[in-house]
Amino acid sequence: MKKRFIRLKLKMLLMVVLGALAAGGVGLLALDFLIDGVLQDPFANLFVWIARHWFGQTLEESLQLYQSCIQANKPYLLTGGMVVLMLAAFYIAMGRFVTYLNHISAAVRQVVNETGEPVVLPAELEPVENDLNGIQRTLRAREQAARDSEQRKNDLVAYLAHDLKTPLTSVLGYLTLLRDEPDLPPDLRAKYTGIALEKSQRLEELISEFFDISRMDLQNGGERETIHLSMLLEQLADEFYPLFGEKQLTCRVNIVPGLQVAGDPGKLARVFDNVLRNAVSYSQPGTEVELTARSEEGWAAITISNEGLEIPEGELASIFQKFYRLDEARSTRTGGAGLGLAIAREIVENHGGTIQAESTGKRTVFTIRLPTC
Numbered sequence: 352m353k354k355r356f357i358r359l360k361l362k363m364l365l366m367v368v369l370g371a372l373a374a375g376g377v378g379l380l381a382l383d384f385l386i387d388g389v390l391q392d393p394f395a396n397l398f399v400w401i402a403r404h405w406f407g408q409t410l411e412e413s414l415q416l417y418q419s420c421i422q423a424n425k426p427y428l429l430t431g432g433m434v435v436l437m438l439a440a441f442y443i444a445m446g447r448f449v450t451y452l453n454h455i456s457a458a459v460r461q462v463v464n465e466t467g468e469p470v471v472l473p474a475e476l477e478p479v480e481n482d483l484n485g486i487q488r489t490l491r492a493r494e495q496a497a498r499d500s501e502q503r504k505n506d507l508v509a510y511l512a513h514d515l516k517t518p519l520t521s522v523l524g525y526l527t528l529l530r531d532e533p534d535l536p537p538d539l540r541a542k543y544t545g546i547a548l549e550k551s552q553r554l555e556e557l558i559s560e561f562f563d564i565s566r567m568d569l570q571n572g573g574e575r576e577t578i579h580l581s582m583l584l585e586q587l588a589d590e591f592y593p594l595f596g597e598k599q600l601t602c603r604v605n606i607v608p609g610l611q612v613a614g615d616p617g618k619l620a621r622v623f624d625n626v627l628r629n630a631v632s633y634s635q636p637g638t639e640v641e642l643t644a645r646s647e648e649g650w651a652a653i654t655i656s657n658e659g660l661e662i663p664e665g666e667l668a669s670i671f672q673k674f675y676r677l678d679e680a681r682s683t684r685t686g687g688a689g690l691g692l693a694i695a696r697e698i699v700e701n702h703g704g705t706i707q708a709e710s711t712g713k714r715t716v717f718t719i720r721l722p723t724c
Contacts, residue, residue: 370440518550630657
């Protein structure tokens, strides 16, 4: 910070030094030329004339007054004159400093008013110029992020309207059919009841996902305890086998035994559940989902990979944002409210870990790192 304004300090110091030198030079010139130099007689005659004609002094009294007031007090007069001149020089230097403040004030208004023009300041204020331009870029980025977030929320309203309406219409249709057709065969009645139940569960999933992130309950760390991560992952993989079977997927598990982390077991189970469901939703039928867990220098590294929808490189950083979904993924069958991965990131980061995604071709890999006990 001390080195940032070297140019400004040097310029202000130069102005003060030049002002002091100018004041000293003017004082010495006044002494040499006005009082003791070539202008001594004209100055003395002027002094005597003023004393005689303005103040009514005699010639002798005027000469004596000149000797006592001017000649006898030359050092004091010189010092006083130099002080006045130095104050004038200092005032000029402060005027320049005020000009700098006016430049900065105008630049701040330019940033606040969001004119879009880059801030340009004198060379001495280059650090301030860089800071203000950096602030301007940050504000633009935040404004763009806010617009993107608002757009995602608007999209969410449209998505939810579609996603909620479709299963709700099915539920109402089948329930109405069951009500209006009491003589339906038992097998057909069971089929319609099952479809209505499936669509109702879909509605519940969408609504629960939305309210989970809206409540921001994930900000609380929850009860922390030692979690046997290896056992948790193996149990979760077993629970997903019915879902793998429905999609004609296979699951390869490679988990190092004995991994332990500290955290909220319910919330961490939610993380792996969300990521696994994402892998199942976007996998191509007949492909393999791989779940691995290993130890890496104080970290537990869990990877979940699948073959399916390719994620463009520019969108990898966005998939963990709230309400985000790939455009190609928009469907009632696969797309949730776009909150599952955002929920997972909130939980992982609150546990001191990281989550990231990579996509190469049609292979997508999610990597979660959590500090081990």
